[in-house]
Every structure is written in structure tokens, then in C-alpha cells.
Amino acid sequence: MRYNKFRKEVLRLKDQPLSQDEMDAKKYAKYVLREGSNEEKRELLALLKGRLVVKDKQV
Structure with a gap:
């Protein structure tokens, strides 16, 4: 699941239950x-x- 990859790479959260x-x-x-x-x-x-x-390449 992409969100689990996001949690590991961006938020630096591993093996923690998600609420x-x-x-x-x-x-x-x-x-x-x-x-x-x-x-x-x-x-x-x-x-x-x-x-x-x-605007200026930003949403």
C-alpha cells in the first residue's frame, strides 16, 4: 500500500499501528x-x- 511506504520513507514511522x-x-x-x-x-x-x-508553478 502506498500509504505504508509514505509512512516509512517520509514520516519515518515503522511498525507502529496506525490510528x-x-x-x-x-x-x-x-x-x-x-x-x-x-x-x-x-x-x-x-x-x-x-x-x-x-500560480508560479504551485497549486
């Missing part, structure tokens, strides 16, 4: 947009309800 409160959606979304496959990026962007604005 719902611990999941940081913003950091995970940034990680998927940087490291994810095109399909994962499309799925993530499809979930967003609001409008995205790109």
Missing part, C-alpha cells in the same frame, strides 16, 4: 502528487471538489 487520527491527508496528497503513478495522481485529483489554481 485514523494520525493520517495526515495533506502530506499524503503532496506525496502522491510527487511520487505517485499517473493513475494515482488522476484518482487523487478526481476526489477534489474545489477548483485548483496554479
Whole structure:
């Protein structure tokens, strides 16, 4: 699962049980947009309800 890889590489958390409160959606979304496959990026962007604005190469 990609989130487990994210936890190990970015958050430096290993073998710790995950509670719902611990999941940081913003950091995970940034990680998927940087490291994810095109399909994962499309799925993530499809979930967003609001409008995205790109300015100076930043969303």
C-alpha cells in the first residue's frame, strides 16, 4: 500500500499501528502528487471538489 511506504520513507514511522487520527491527508496528497503513478495522481485529483489554481508553478 502506498500509504505504508509514505509512512516509512517520509514520516519515518515503522511498525507502529496506525490510528485514523494520525493520517495526515495533506502530506499524503503532496506525496502522491510527487511520487505517485499517473493513475494515482488522476484518482487523487478526481476526489477534489474545489477548483485548483496554479500560480508560479504551485497549486
